[in-house]
Amino acid sequence: xxxxxxxxxxxxxxxxxxxxxxxxxxxxxxxxxxxxxxxxxxxxxxxxxxxxxxxxxxxxxxxxxxxxxxxxxxxxxxxxxxxxxxxxxxxxxxxxxxxxxxxxxxxxxxxxxxxxxxxxxxxxxxxxxxxxxxxxxxxxxxxxxxxxxxxxxxxxxxxxxxxxxxxxxxxxxxxxxxxxxxxxxxxxxxxxxxxxxxxxxxxxxxxxxxxxxxxxxxxxxxxxxxxxxxxxxxxxxxxxxxxxxxxxxxxxxxxxxxxxxxxxxxxxxxxxxxxxxxxxxxxxxxxxxxxxxxxxxxxxxxxxxxxxxxxxxxxxxxxxxxxxxxxxxxxxxxxxxxxxxxxxxxxxxxxxxxxxxxxxxxxxxxxxxxxxxxxx
Amino acid sequence: xxxxxxxxxxxxxxxxxxxxxxxxxxxxxxxxxxxxxxxxxxxxxxxxxxxxxxxxxxxxxxxxxxxxxxxxxxxxxxxxxxxxx
Amino acid sequence: xxxxxxxxxxxxxxxxxxxxxxxxxxxxxxxxxxxxxxxxxxxxxxxxxxxxxxxxxxxxxxxxxxxxxxxxxxxxxxxxxxxxxxxxxxxxxxxxxxxxxxxxxxxxxxxxxxxxxxxxxxxxxxxxxxxxxxxxxxxxxxxxxxxxxxxxxxxxxxxxxxxxxxxxxxxxxxxxxxxxxxxxxxxxxxxxxxxxxxxxxxxxxxxxxxxxxxxxxxxxxxxxxxxxxxxxxxxxxxxxxxxxxxxxxxxxxxxxxxxxxxxxxxxxxxxxxxxxxxxxxxxxxxxxxxxxxxxxxxxxxxxxxxxxxxxx
Numbered sequence: 199x200x201x202x203x204x205x206x207x208x209x210x211x212x213x214x215x216x217x218x219x220x221x222x223x224x225x226x227x228x229x230x231x232x233x234x235x236x237x238x239x240x241x242x243x244x245x246x247x248x249x250x251x252x253x254x255x256x257x258x259x260x261x262x263x264x265x266x267x268x269x270x271x272x273x274x275x276x277x278x279x280x281x282x283x284x285x286x287x288x289x290x291x292x293x294x295x296x297x298x299x300x301x302x303x304x305x306x307x308x309x310x311x312x313x314x315x316x317x318x319x320x321x322x323x324x325x326x327x328x329x330x331x332x333x334x335x336x337x338x339x340x341x342x343x344x345x346x347x348x349x350x351x352x353x354x355x356x357x358x359x360x361x362x363x364x365x366x367x368x369x370x371x372x373x374x375x376x377x378x379x380x381x382x383x384x385x386x387x388x389x390x391x392x393x394x395x396x397x398x399x400x401x402x403x404x405x406x407x408x409x410x411x412x413x414x415x416x417x418x419x420x421x422x423x424x425x426x427x428x429x430x431x432x433x434x435x436x437x438x439x440x441x442x443x444x445x446x447x448x449x450x451x452x453x454x455x456x457x458x459x460x461x462x463x464x465x466x467x468x469x470x471x472x473x474x475x476x477x478x479x480x481x482x483x484x485x486x487x488x489x490x491x492x493x494x495x496x497x498x499x500x501x502x503x504x505x506x507x508x509x510x511x512x513x514x515x516x517x518x519x520x521x522x523x524x525x526x527x528x529x530x531x532x533x534x535x536x537x538x539x540x541x542x543x544x545x546x547x548x549x550x551x552x553x554x555x556x557x558x559x560x561x562x563x564x565x566x567x568x569x570x571x572x573x574x
Numbered sequence: 575x576x577x578x579x580x581x582x583x584x585x586x587x588x589x590x591x592x593x594x595x596x597x598x599x600x601x602x603x604x605x606x607x608x609x610x611x612x613x614x615x616x617x618x619x620x621x622x623x624x625x626x627x628x629x630x631x632x633x634x635x636x637x638x639x640x641x642x643x644x645x646x647x648x649x650x651x652x653x654x655x656x657x658x659x
Numbered sequence: 660x661x662x663x664x665x666x667x668x669x670x671x672x673x674x675x676x677x678x679x680x681x682x683x684x685x686x687x688x689x690x691x692x693x694x695x696x697x698x699x700x701x702x703x704x705x706x707x708x709x710x711x712x713x714x715x716x717x718x719x720x721x722x723x724x725x726x727x728x729x730x731x732x733x734x735x736x737x738x739x740x741x742x743x744x745x746x747x748x749x750x751x752x753x754x755x756x757x758x759x760x761x762x763x764x765x766x767x768x769x770x771x772x773x774x775x776x777x778x779x780x781x782x783x784x785x786x787x788x789x790x791x792x793x794x795x796x797x798x799x800x801x802x803x804x805x806x807x808x809x810x811x812x813x814x815x816x817x818x819x820x821x822x823x824x825x826x827x828x829x830x831x832x833x834x835x836x837x838x839x840x841x842x843x844x845x846x847x848x849x850x851x852x853x854x855x856x857x858x859x860x861x862x863x864x865x866x867x868x869x870x871x872x873x874x875x876x877x878x879x880x881x882x883x884x885x886x887x888x889x890x891x892x893x894x895x896x897x898x899x900x901x902x903x904x905x906x907x908x909x910x911x912x913x914x915x916x917x918x919x920x921x922x923x924x925x926x927x928x929x930x931x932x933x934x935x936x937x938x939x940x941x942x943x944x945x946x947x948x949x950x951x952x953x954x955x956x957x958x959x960x961x962x963x964x965x966x967x968x969x970x971x
Binding site: 267414 | 698699700701703710711713714715716717718719721722723724725726727728729731732734735736737738739740742743744745746747749750752758775776778779782783
Binding site: 297298299351352355356357358389390391392393394395396403404405406407408410414415417418421425428432 | 575576577578579580581582583584585586587588
């Protein structure tokens with residue numbers, strides 16, 4: 199491991215620094231709070247020569263993703279970032295990236311969706327993209343954002359599926375935290391250059407995605423589904439190799455804290471997952487055997503790892519920062535219950551929706567909520 | 575990073591007859607009277623199907639859709655549209 | 660003088676037996692574009708007739724690397740590709756002459772849903788050629804009205820005739836201050852060929868709009884396609900011009916109409932040949948509605964004649 203540099207920086211800048219280290223080729227971007235700082239930092243790096251890439255200031259997020267998808271088809275390593283309504287605006291093009299098997303990496307800085315207008319974080323935006331065929335990570339710290347983006351490029355290019363790296367707006371994107379930057383040499387060892395197996399090339403003309411009859415169309419979708427599931431071992435490998443080279447670890451598909459003997463398990467993703475460690479400590483001090491299971495990989499849902507990690511007879515308290523409209527409670531609870539069914543009948547699942555529209559989730563509040571859920 | 579799987583992408587390759595056996599679409603076929611033809615190549619330039627040989631002014635009837643543009647544009651009237659049997 | 664037919668190259672980038680309707684003017688135009696661009700090009704397509712014509716997976720009727728993209732995205736995806744190619748060349752991953760990046764888009768994908776991305780790409784002066792093949796409706800989905808449908812025309816969504824005049828996208832592109840704007844049509848292949856060759860050698864954003872009279876949409880006989888294209892130009896309903904860095908010049912035969920050396924043919928001769936104006940022509944207010952259409956044409960001619968005088 200070569201000497202690393204330690205600085206204080208925001209989550210958004212951590213993302214930009216990771217993209218720079220990944221030696222990206224093309225970055226289309228459009229401003230939207232709270233991801234704008236990522237685009238600004240990358241534009242500055244390109245203009246001052248720190249990053250040898252092209253920044254395309256497009257006129258809307260739909261165009262951001264359209265430019266990213268086409269640039270990826272041309273053989274370039276691409277990145278873009280967005281939030282909330284911007285993510286929703288590019289929705290149809292997300293499907294083009296996944297169905298077209300193009301390894302685009304995108305940061306989504308979570309923010310609640312309009313209407314009503316809000317700037318602050320909840321997870322409805324990324325949850326609304328569940329069925330686009332994108333792999334999704336959720337990060338709980340600035341350092342994890344940096345680490346995950348590099349792992350995301352690697353996984354995306356190995357399996358040819360686009361990857362979304364999510365983290366909460368303001369809580370992570372705008373807060374200063376210590377950040378260890380591995381040397382460029384170490385990063386180059388972890389992430390070699392992009393070697394596309396197919397690209398748009400006049401020497402070998404071929405057309406991408408003509409109209410396709412049903413018997414030909416269906417196998418493409420089945421392959422996409424199968425390959426999304428097959429990405430789980432690649433996610434683990436990427437996390438392990440990153441740890442071997444840089445010494446840093448945020449969990450692979452899941453991240454756990456004081457879980458081995460836990461009777462009450464807090465289950466949440468993203469920045470809540472970091473704060474919940476402190477809630478677990480509070481509960482332990484109160485005599486409750488609490489633990490944390492934070493899925494770091496949200497899609498594909500790491501079912502096997504969750505099933506084997508949960509202690510016998512545990513009560514799982516799922517804290518959702520989203521609504522699962524049409525069902526009571528949130529989306530994580532529904533997904534957890536579906537994977538536990540018939541596999542871990544000893545587990546109880548309880549669920550609360552919280553933190554919507556950026557309501558502050560303090561460690562005391564979440565500990566109190568978990569206590570209240572225990573009494574339900 | 576290199577791919578570890580063969581990603582099954584929706585790709586198509588250039589070929590004649592991408593629309594199938596398009597010669598079967600026509601109701602009339604163009605016939606060239608080589609006596610009248612002055613090899614001006616106007617029929618060649620307008621044919622949307624590129625089925626007319628520009629030197630010989632012969633027609634590839636496998637793909638000719640019988641649109642009749644060549645017959646209308648021919649300045650000497652050398653091309654006539656004859657009904658297919 | 661436009662390049663003569665016999666001097667046009669042999670190369671065929673449009674392959675025989677593709678899925679287009681017989682006599683398709685868009686395919687006619689694309690064939691000429693192919694001769695001008697050659698094989699070193701990358702084609703972008705949005706949902707439109709040419710996407711239906713190009714063949715279904717795994718067959719392709721065009722001899723280029725092509726990418727089908729979302730309807731609104733021609734301008735932005737083309738930008739992504741051109742930047743990708745340039746940066747890859749800078750980093751040493753591509754050698755030789757970079758391919759020409761061109762978008763082949765219908766009037767819907769240019770005037771309506773694709774306007775934003777096209778305008779953005781033009782404002783950024785991206786290094787692409789944006790072709791609009793204009794059959795004045797959403798022909799691929801059964802002839803619905805678009806922003807390019809002229810006043811009075813029948814479409815399935817304007818069955819009694821469109822009330823509003825069409826937009827003039829070529830003029831709008833001119834006002835984006837891009838290096839090259841041109842109009843063309845299928846009846847003048849040498850003129851189209853020259854414009855594409857010129858565009859290929861100019862860095863920055865190029866916009867070329869090609870009128871493609873669609874006999875199914877406009878309701879005339881299939882063999883008359885090229886005749887209809889000529890008639891559009893003769894009546895002034897379609898003007899042939901080009902502009903390099905904002906300096907407009909007119910091409911024959913439109914130049915004769917603009918300069919006044921020749922009168923434009925009266926528009927009703929043009930309208931009578933197309934079934935899409937039948938209802939208008941047979942209606943009780945036919946005279947006033949024809950006069951409105953004539954007014955649209957006269958205004959366009961007057962505007963561009965004056966605009967061409969500005970050369971700073």
